[in-house]
Amino acid sequence: MASKEPVVVTRKLTKIYRDFWGREKKVALRALNLEVYRGEIFGLLGPNGSGKTTTIKLLLGLLFPTDGDALVFNMPSGEVQKNERIGYLPEESYLYRFLNAEETLDFYGRLFNLDADTRRERSERLIETVGLANDKKRVLKEYSKGMRQRIGLAQALINDPELVILDEPTSGLDPLGTRWMKNLIIKLRDEGKTIIMCSHRLEDVQDICDRVAILSDGELRKLDSVKNLLEDVMRLELRASGVQLNDELKKDLEEVLAKHGGKLEFIGHPTTTLEALFLRIIEESQAHPGRRYMPDAAPETPGAAPDGKPAEPADVNIKK
Amino acid sequence: MLFASIILERVPLLWHNLLDGLNTWVQNAGAIAFVGIVLVVVARRLHRDLNEFTFWDFGDRLKALVPVLQACVMIAGVGYTAMVLMWTGSRLSLPWVRERFLPREHPMQPPTIGDWILTASGAFALVVVLAPVVVDLLSRIAFGRIWAVALLSWKEAIRGRVIWVFGAIALVFLFAGWFITYKPEDQLRSYVRVVYLSMSLLCLILAGLLGAFSIPNDVENNTIHTIVTKPVEKFEIVLGRFLGYGALLTIGLLVASSLSLVYVLRGVNEDAAFESDKARVSHYGMLHFVGTKSSREGENVGREWSYRSYIKGPTKQNRQPVRQYAIWDFYDFPSEVKARTTGVVFEYSFDIFRLSKGQEDKGVFCSFTLVNPKKKFANMDPSQQSRELDGVLDEMRKTREKLKSAKDKLLEEAAAALATNKQGKSKEVQEKLDEEYAELEKKEYAAIEVEVIQRFQVIHVAAQMVTDFHTQRFTIPAQEFKALTSDAGGKGPDNNLIPAVRIFVSADESEQAQMVGVAAQDLYLVVSEQPFWQNYYKGVFGLWCTHMLVLGVAVACSTYFSGVISLLLTLFYYVAGMNRQYLMQIAEGQVEGGGPGQSFIRLATRMTPSAPVDGTPTASIVQVMDRFFSWWVGRLMNLIPDVNRHDLYQFVANGFDIGWSDLLLLDNGVGLIAYLVPWAILAYYLMKYREIANPQ
Incomplete structure (x- = not known):
């Protein structure tokens, strides 16, 4: 669980890109103040060009700040020693494609001055963890994007880091891979590691992040826990089961809400997410390999879930 | 035989010049370092971003170094400012400034106060730029990580099929025979030339490409992100790349050169073996002339390459009142030559120049007269000595005949005694007695020659047929050489060195006029002969040095520039290095036709290079601009490598x-390191203070 010990601190962190003559081209990040605590999953959110990747690159020392400070483990971001405790997975897996998985992990292990036995032991374990044991002798150029992302994560963990920085970790992964990645990130957090991730996939961030910073045009717009950010205290949500939707029910509810000064906004059946649906189908197909979808078969009962189970109770959103 | 040409190209660094060389290096590298310091200071003033960099981040333990380094910058600044003031003073026609405070113009001159100031300022500037590098090397740089990057580079090159380049070298060996034409004695020479050229060219391209594109490719593909986010010092990447590719080139070159050695040495003919299948350790003398217009050079026959000077031989129609001689002075001899019991070998190779048609292929008879000038001539003037030479040789001949006739009588008596002794003896005994007599005869006649030499201190090697550009030799028996040099050399009454042996070379009298072209390295004493293969690998070391130099420059450039620009810069440095002498002429304003501005005027107005440009204001302005250009070329000369040394x-x-100590270790090895070290320092700073990620 997250403590209040800051692992990453930025104070008025600013990055301005300039041209050769020193003229200002773009303000990528302006006076960013944030703290990331030990043991939390911290999400950086924002549209393209909002400054997420710039923030990560500044923390890693890949870019130099124009102004302000970026401290990682209480060391300036330009200090190489801090990297001993960091694992970094870039947006695309920027690895040497002429190496195979074993050689890749061995190479990065050498950069941490790990001895041969430790390198071998960790490589084997990580290859197993990321599910590439059968492909460890293939060179990376033969890997799919998802496989490269997996080996990229393995190289980020070769030093057993305290802080893991993930830039778009689920990019290029299929839903199964995405679920696996999210579970792994949660597992890492449970092991006491601190995770900073940025992603375009809001549902991923929502699912796993403890706190989120929302950036736009290089400025911090919001910073809070996911729960606090998403909770709308001005609205109520009502769930019911054992009752069918009809006009009478609707009218009754409108009357009750009107009595309390509220107004019914929506009433209807709940829907599942496409991700949940997909995962359920895949899990089912793995459990029953012979069962096949028949297009000409009779349509399922409206309101029933694809597996034939009764539909979930309808969600009722009530606005006060 | 054009061996002399390589001596002409440049004078190698010698051990006794090492301190001078080091002094020049400190001055040059220090000045460049100080320019770098000034640029950084200015850049930090102009760009606020740069204030974030901590240049002297030594941690708490070495914090005390910072004020020391700041003081070094101040001292260097004061020194260079003083030099600028002195230079300004000399421009204001203050002669005492020019004589005492400006740096010397030639390395042979004694150093001035200005030289010491430049050296000291350079040393302080170097300390400033070197301190962070040394501290990092000692405290942060880990060989394990460098090794990891080197190994990665090696795998990258191998799996990128770079090794095929070495296969291309093999192709050259396979088919070179189709295209190489040679005279019999040039067989080995031609093979060596082709093999070295092909190995050099292919490996140079490889070194340039690997060095120039490795780091830029890493940056472009973002693969460097996963490296620099590990605890890796950026300079470790530079060193790792250099060492990895360096190892690949070294092993590739070693394999290619070993295969090529087999190719070169298969079926060498006798003439070629005599010319080239060996490694002569030679000892050279100083060349001067008598009978010509100047003692420093002989006649000019109008050849475009004016390296050789010519002496004319007398003809029956023109006996020459003053005979022309090429004279080599040998001031000392290696101890192994003095202790030799077999003959002392001198080799020579001259250019024959005939003044009449139809005689081109014939040789010219030349005479070589070795003299111990200390014992023979009271007057040390070579011209005087040459005039006395004919008389001395005549006296020697007479003395030799006299001694010979005395010996003949002695030998006649011995022959008579032998005939008596042989009577009634078995055939075997008779044969043995004959052998003993022959030995005696040989010994007695040899003793005559030794006696003559001891008396006259002259050895005359007459009528040697010299053919055009062929290596030929004459051998002096060890006893005779000892008789000549037993008391030789030392200092004369005027404290000048006296040559141990002076060799007078002249063309003999003939029907038609003929001339012999000579250069200092055309006649030499063969001290010993080493195996060819050993020399071959020494030559490959020279190639290796060139490859490392190109690789080092390419890697250093690639820490800041893109791959293409780095390759072009490396190419520029290499080509400039090959034409260093010409650039030096430009810097010194010695190029016929003037600088680029003047040349343009000449082209536009169709003027010949030798014609003086008119005195119009435009021409004057152009000349000033050319002088400015020359000045800049002169400054750039300090950055340009001397690739010819390799x-x-x-x-x-x-x-x-190729001498182990002077040519290989000092001139090539030390020379390479001296050039690569400043590039390595530059690469350290460029890499450390560059942003790895591209703006997004």
Whole structure:
């Protein structure tokens, strides 16, 4: 669980890109103040060009700040020693494609001055963890994007880091891979590691992040826990089961809400997410390999879930 | 035999010049370092971003170094400011400033106060730029990580099929025979030339490409992100790349050169073996002339390459009142030559120049007269000595005849005694007695020659047929050489060095006029002969040095520039290095036709290079601009590598030993390091203070 010990601190962190003559081209990040605590999953959110990747690159020392400070483990971001405790997975897996998985992990292990036995032991374990044991002798150029992302994560963990920085970790992964990645990130957090991730996939961030910073045009717009950010205290949500939707029910509810000064906004059946649906189908197909979808078969009962189970109770959103 | 040409190219660094060389290096590297410091200070003033960099981040333990380094910057600044003031003073026609405070113009002159100031300022500037590098090397740089990057580079090159380049070298060996034409004695020379050229060219391209594109490719593909986010110092990447590719080139070159050695040495004919299948350790004398217009050079026959000077031989129609001689002075001899019991070998190779048609292929008879000038001539003037020479030789001949007739009588008596002794003896005994007599006869006649030499201190090697550009030799028996040099050399009454042996060379009298072209390295004493293969690998070391130099420059450039720009810059430095002499002429304003501005005027107005430009204001402005250009070329000369120093194939091709100590270790090894160190320092700073990620 997250403590209040800051692992990453930025104070008025600013990055301005300039041209050769020193003229200002773009303000990528302006006076960013944030703290990331030990043991939390911290999400950086924002549209393209909002400054997420710039923030990560500044923390890693890949870019130099124009102004302000970026401290990682209480060391300036330009200090190489801090990297001993960091694992970094870039947006695309920027690895040497002429190496195979074993050689890749061995190479990065050498950069941490790990001895041969430790390198071998960790490589084997990580290859197993990321599910590439059968492909460890293939060179990376033969890997799919998802496989490269997996080996990229393995190289980020070769030093057993305290802080893991993930830039778009689920990019290029299929839903199964995405679920696996999210579970792994949660597992890492449970092991006491601190995770900073940025992603375009809001549902991923929502699912796993403890706190989120929302950036736009290089400025911090919001910073809070996911729960606090998403909770709308001005609205109520009502769930019911054992009752069918009809006009009478609707009218009754409108009357009750009107009595309390509220107004019914929506009433209807709940829907599942496409991700949940997909995962359920895949899990089912793995459990029953012979069962096949028949297009000409009779349509399922409206309101029933694809597996034939009764539909979930309808969600009722009530606005006060 | 054009061996002399390689001596002409440049004078190698010698051990006794090492301190001078080091002094020049400190001055040059220090000045560049100080320019760098000034640029950084200015850049930090102009760009606020740069204030974030901590240049002297030594941690708490070495914090005390910072004020020391700041003081070094101040001292260097004061020194260079003083030099600028002195230079300004000399421009204001203050002669005492020019004589005492400006740096010397030639390394042979004694150093001035200005030289010491430049050296001291340079040393302080170097301390400033070197301190962070040294601290990092000692405290942060880990060989394990460098090794990891080197190994990665190696795998990258191998799996990128770079090794095929070495296969291309094999192709050259396979088919070179189709295209190489040679005279019999040039067989080995031609093979060596082709092999060295092909290995050099292919490996140079490889070194340039690997070095120039490795780091830029890493940056472009973002693969460097996963490296620099590990605890890796950026300079470790530079060193790792250099060492990895360096190891690949070294092993590739070693394999290619070993295969090529087999190719070169298969079926060498006798003439070629005599010319080149060896490594002569040679000892050279100083050349001067008598009978010509100047003692420093002989006649000019109008050849475009004016390296050789010519002496004319007398003809029956023109006996020459003053005979022309080429004279080599040998001031000392290696101890192994003095202790030799077999003959002392001198080799020579001259250019024959005939003044009449139809005689081109014939040789010219030349005479070589070795003299111990200390004992023979009271007057040390070579011209005087040459005039006395004929008389001395005549006296020697007479003395030899006199001694011979005395010996003949002695030998006649011995022959008579032998005939008596042989009577009634078995055939075997008779044969043995004959052998003993022959030995005696030989010994007695040899004793005559030794006696003559001891008396006259002259050895005359007459009527040697010299053919055009062929290596030939004459051998002086050890006893005779000892008789000549037993009391030789030392200092004369005027404290000048006296040559141990002076060799007078002249063309003999003939029907038609003929001339012999000579250069200082055309006649030499063969101290010993080393095996060819050993010399071959020494030559390959020269190639290796060139490859490392190109690789180092390419890697250093690639820490800041893109791959293409780095390759072009490396190419520029290499080509400039090959034409260093010409650039030096530009810097010194000695190019015929003037600088680029003047040349343009000449082209536009169709003027010849030798014609003086008119005195119009435009021409004057252009001349000033050319002088400015020359000044800049002069400054750039300090950055340009002397690649010719590593070009040792002429030694191998012509069968001359490449000295381990001076030529290989000092001139090539130390020279390479001296050039690469400043580039390494530059690479350290460029890499450390560059942003790895591209703006997004």
